[in-house]
């Protein structure tokens with residue numbers, strides 16, 4: 172239950188520098204860590220220290236595009252927490268802005284969830300969700316919304332442990348009480364009713380994405396959206412037969428249509444599913460009992476997931 176390792180550098184306030192990144196860092200162009208909406212993320216090394224980092228190259232030509240990336244930098248400047256990926260430097264040129272960040276090597280939680288060879292247990296899910304809640308509790312305390320939480324934006328620190336860090340603050344922003352947000356990309360499964368309805372977004376909007384949508388899946392995106400809006404879901408799917416009542420109760424308290432009735436991050440951390448040690452002991456026993464069986468598919472099971480094509 173200890174937090175993940177801190178970034179290998181102290182938190183720092185970053186302002187984008189106009190000079191060329193190539194003199195200070197070596198970007199490994201062949202090693203792509205991931206593709207994003209607006210560019211690619213590469214492994215990179217700081218020449219003077221040999222420190223391994225990740226460079227996110229974001230195409231930004233117009234002032235408007237550049238302002239969006241500057242917002243991402245501003246947000247990261249305010250966030251100093253072990254569960255949130257840390258920003259190290261930024262470089263701005265005519266066609267792009269490069270963010271140099273703490274690098275973690277365990278890959279996306281998404282890939283672990285869909286990996287047939289990885290037996291994701293309920294206890295693993297507890298550990299993941301608890302760390303996401305820790306990160307979110309801190310962000311919300313700093314008055315910042317993430318607004319793009321999904322398993323692709325959660326990175327594992329290593330393959331061997333269950334430590335995670337939240338990434339991608341591209342949509343994150345300071346909470347403004349009367350801001351509406353239209354989101355018209357990504358997988359509809361993660362959209363909260365207030366986003367689909369173009370109503371005010373707030374801290375509970377992030378909590379919805381956490382409670383998230385397995386029970387809502389329709390046969391197609393339209394049906395999924397309608398299920399979310401009608402708050403129509405159930406635990407009858409095969410995936411839920413083996414999970415604890417505490418887990419079901421946890422999800423039930425997040426997937427609440429009305430924002431103000433959802434659990435906050437702090438409340439989530441106090442919920443028995445995340446906090447009751449005797450429950451965790453029982454879940455651990457169950458893991459040991461079923462170690463040789465294939466006990467697939469708990470809450471964040473990925474059987475139904477498909478990665479959006481970029």
Ligand code: ADP
Nearest residue numbers: 204205206207208209212225273274275339341
């Ligand atoms: P976008 O905002 O364009 O979607 P992300 O910040 O989500 O970009 O990064 C895209 C992908 O790159 C991630 O899903 C992840 O696989 C990889 N990635 C991003 N940041 C890091 C990092 N700090 N360390 C390792 N891999 C990363």
